[in-house]
Amino acid sequence: MLHRRVLQFLIIYTLGLTLLLVVKYLLNLSDYVIPSPESLINTSQQVFSRYFGDVMDTLLVAIIGQVVSICLAVLVGVLGRQTTWFGSFIKVAAYNVQAYPIVAIAPIIFILLGDGFMSRLLIAAMICYFPLLLSILGIMSEPVVDVEHFYRITGRIRWQLEIKIRAFENIHKLTTVVSGSATLAMAGTIVAEFMAANAGIGYSIRIALYQSDLSRIIVALFLIGISLSVYQGLLEFSGSWVKKTWASA
Amino acid sequence: MLHRRVLQFLIIYTLGLTLLLVVKYLLNLSDYVIPSPESLINTSQQVFSRYFGDVMDTLLVAIIGQVVSICLAVLVGVLGRQTTWFGSFIKVAAYNVQAYPIVAIAPIIFILLGDGFMSRLLIAAMICYFPLLLSILGIMSEPVVDVEHFYRITGRIRWQLEIKIRAFENIHKLTTVVSGSATLAMAGTIVAEFMAANAGIGYSIRIALYQSDLSRIIVALFLIGISLSVYQGLLEFSGSWVKKTWASA
Amino acid sequence: MLLACRHITLKYAGSEKYVLKNFGFEIDGPGFHALFGPSGVGKTSLARILIGSISDYDGEIVKRRIQSILYSYNMERLPGWSNVGTHLDRITPSAKRDLKDEMVNAFGLASFCSQRFSQLSLGQKNRINLIRYLVQDFQVLIMDESLANVDEITREKILLTIKDLFPDRCFFYISHNVLEVSKFCEHIVVIRDANKQPQAHLIKGQNFSNGHPLDKNAYEKTMLEIMNAS
Amino acid sequence: MLLACRHITLKYAGSEKYVLKNFGFEIDGPGFHALFGPSGVGKTSLARILIGSISDYDGEIVKRRIQSILYSYNMERLPGWSNVGTHLDRITPSAKRDLKDEMVNAFGLASFCSQRFSQLSLGQKNRINLIRYLVQDFQVLIMDESLANVDEITREKILLTIKDLFPDRCFFYISHNVLEVSKFCEHIVVIRDANKQPQAHLIKGQNFSNGHPLDKNAYEKTMLEIMNAS
Amino acid sequence: SAAEKLNYRLKWLFNASVVGDIWATDQGLFSEAGLDVLVKEGGPERDAIKELELGQAQFGVASADQVIRALSKGSPVVVVAQLFQINPLHWIYRSDNMKIDRLDDFKGKIIGITYGGNDETIMRTLLAKSNITESDVKLFSVRYDFTPFFTKKVDIWPCYINSQGPILKQKLADAGEGVAFFNPSDFGVKFVANSVVTSRKMLENNPDTVKKFTTALLSGWRISLDPANRDIVLETLKKYDKNTPPDILALQLDLTRDLIKPDAAVEIGYIDVDAWKQTEEVMIVQKVISSPVSVEKALQPQF
């Protein structure tokens, strides 16, 4: 599975790169618009190991951010699942926060939280949590009548149990969305670094953009893609493991 | 429902603003860091109608972007639902594209598509489609055995039917995610405008940021929030309408 | 009187037809009773009225000394995260552990407790589900085709066990088997189409239980009565 | 010979117990046959072997001139986006429109076609679902408790109608009702526990159909035979 | 107190244009002065003046337009030294097919400006100065990547001459194209760029600290820009800016020197009050601020 993911990523990356180069030669664009293969190779030799370190750095923050956003999404999903006024209030709040592009509220976040680790983590988590939230809200607000009936009529239902039942019945959807949201955690962390950090691959991308160095960006995209493929592969693996063990403990 | 949404937004907005003002007066901050109520009122008188036009502009693009991304997500979700090599390839491709923060691939998009409407729409759609995709993938790859059995054993199953069945059985989750993703379409459009456009509220926010004019940003956030509440309210309304009519045509 | 339904009238929203019309019956006390009638006549609807999950009806329900009415049906599922044995343990009040074990054996389920619910046969599912309800505190239990997918021999055994163990409770057993309801039930509420009046007839059954002989003639008479009332 | 199972042996993954062990029977030709046995004995499992949805078994299945085996069970649902009438229309080949209408009437469903599947009573669901299968092309149809939630009178009518309309098809009717299978079925495959050998007995039933008298004594004999074989 | 922690927020990332700041911290000039200073990189979302007020930083680098905007909103900010004597914000163009010798040469050109940015203010002032109206030129909204300039959709593009300049120049040279830069101050528009700021409270309560800080910082700049130290300074720079090739770094350093110390007579850190006044004037004319702020009152050289 992991092996397959990496292979597929390589194919996609190659396809994308080929497309760029085809455009370059078709439109006869100079090297400063789209770098030549040689300059790509040069650049990658120069920056590969440094960028690799940066990507690992970013991945680490992304993983923490993903965990935080899973917790956040579960929390909001659980509170917002009720059709009560408060439930829908929570939902509106969550939606509204998300509607604002992070660039617009970043100044406010920095004012309130300073520029420490917290701001970065918050931004990463905010970007990542929303798809999780949507799925979890959808799942948590839909009763599984045939299973819940017994607990409801015998007065045994508790919100924890309700959540457990709905999560279990939708475990496939949940694992899909959790492993999928890894990509968003990564993107979120990179954006946060782009705006505020002084480490990580987002920081390196900002510099490359500032120096208008597309070949570095292409190298960075490679490293981001490949590490993410591995991470996602592992997440999917643990997803199916969770499915298996929860259903046959 | 609509009414409630708007009311709830107003409460949230007021809370947020109050928090900012409390910080301002507690720390004795100047209007440069956090604007005073008077300067907020002044600013809003100055820019309200212009920003309102901008927000409508943005909302329009966001709506188109959302439609595009729903189509995109359905397409990828449908292709990626199979457990075949190709299915997982599509999934990996979709995930990878999303993993890259838009700032990093924007230059490539601009090179390939120019910086017209298309680039903006693409960026908006890309930001918005991912949560949709995740939900749709989760839903589309999980059989509804009790309903599908008949079609399968009588050789009647077609992918369209399979999709229809799974969509219908998960209509609640789908409408949640579609109406929720409106916020992302909005955020995506704003980011796209922020990066590339010279119209829309994202563009105005960029200018306000350059000028460190937080009061304009606060006014913009108000307008974004309120129009989005209305749009989302309408989407939810049509969501429940779809649910009702599809289930009782 | 323990439970009475009076002038119950029910029409589903959007539908023209009455499901129940001026429907009524009265049950004096505990015992094993049946709700009987052709498919689609309104048995499940009545049950849902009794537990309050349908509230849009006319008429009145009178209850005496009933704190808890439970309703169990044959499509229910147990959560899948533990095996059925663990699940039963968890929902059984500790005072009723022995009762539960007794039923697990009597219902022929002892060797299936380590399986998941989804790995059971239909009839096994029915039985496990029923046990969950029987170990709860209740005055009235409505069993909506709860044993529909269990074979006759096992079913008889289960009914006799229930009657033995719970003489002071009130059961409403929904079944399509005339022989069965005639034989085992104390009263049979025979329900017929809403445009026949009265819609319900209360018929005395044989109330057969362990250690009592079954009067063949009376039994056949009951069956006949039920047939006629339908 | 139409269909034969030979030396079928099945154990579910992770389970110790044999469900089927050296199991076999042979059916000569079309007709209305039963699969009978206590709950949990392996009827559904056998059906899933026959349609190929379980493939991890030993032994062989021999089919002659059978292109299509259908399997219908009582938990199936129709999609909810149209009413059951529209749905039936859509899945009925045009040549079989009349057949379908005839069955809708005979099964007592004419007035429910405008409802959604979810608005039907359990027995109504069973019947609608069965009709879907009967209007398909098939040589063998396995009916897994397909009428479990239908009342007896309606059920008899349905069985007679099916036997009338499809004399050249082969049915396997899974039911827990001895009276019913003895009366209506041509052959009854009685299945018992896997550690009894042979696991299956083939018993001739009364094969009762419209216009034929039912021999009371032979009927009772069949029932006895089945009981003994179980 | 000597042990007090001071945060110094830069306006941008570590690169050659902050070489003096880097040198002061790397060589321990602050600690020699008894100060514990943490130099922090800036970025697009950073605003040193806000951090001064919030207490998250005690010193910072801000551009003149930021300072004037903050003053106009009552922020108690003071300028203690001016780093750039010449604004590094220039415009780049391909010298092979055009020449900008006079402002009139702008006519008919497509000019990139960052709407809302100070390059907009400067360019509009230039255009107004030479009576060029918006219909004589085509203004193009600039974003952070250079593609429209690279693909020749835009003729003249704003850039920082000492950091982006050498990189762009080299890229285009590799493709056989020549470039030139347009400097607004050559045409009489003096718009002050980066300066060192602190809060008025800091200046009043800890005048000593402010003095020590400014002195240490400016000596960092002085040493690092001394051509005699060029090689060792480049070595140090390399440690902080790993993303720029050494040859470019050297070019950047030389260009930075010209902007910070354009001629021997000007002392590093010198606050050019006239330039500040002109900057304020420009901002009023361009309606960036609504009323005068008397910027000279906030100019308090501390060295």
Ligand SMILES: Nc1ncnc2c1ncn2[C@@H]1O[C@H](COP(=O)(O)OP(=O)(O)OP(=O)(O)O)[C@@H](O)[C@H]1O
């Ligand atoms: N939600 C609904 N909307 C409209 N009609 C309904 C709805 N639910 C049930 N009905 C109709 O009400 C009638 C009674 O249904 P009910 O389920 O109570 O029957 P039942 O006696 O339990 O039948 P069965 O023995 O088949 O389970 C049926 O004709 C059914 O079609």
Ligand SMILES: Nc1ncnc2c1ncn2[C@@H]1O[C@H](COP(=O)(O)OP(=O)(O)OP(=O)(O)O)[C@@H](O)[C@H]1O
């Ligand atoms: N997936 C499974 N894993 C393990 N054991 C299973 C699984 N499915 C069924 N079984 C076991 O196999 C046996 C046969 O099950 P099956 O469903 O075939 O019985 P059945 O004859 O159809 O019973 P019923 O009349 O109750 O429907 C049962 O004991 C059941 O517990």
Ligand SMILES: [Mg+2]
């Ligand atoms: Mg019912």
Ligand SMILES: [Mg+2]
């Ligand atoms: Mg079965």
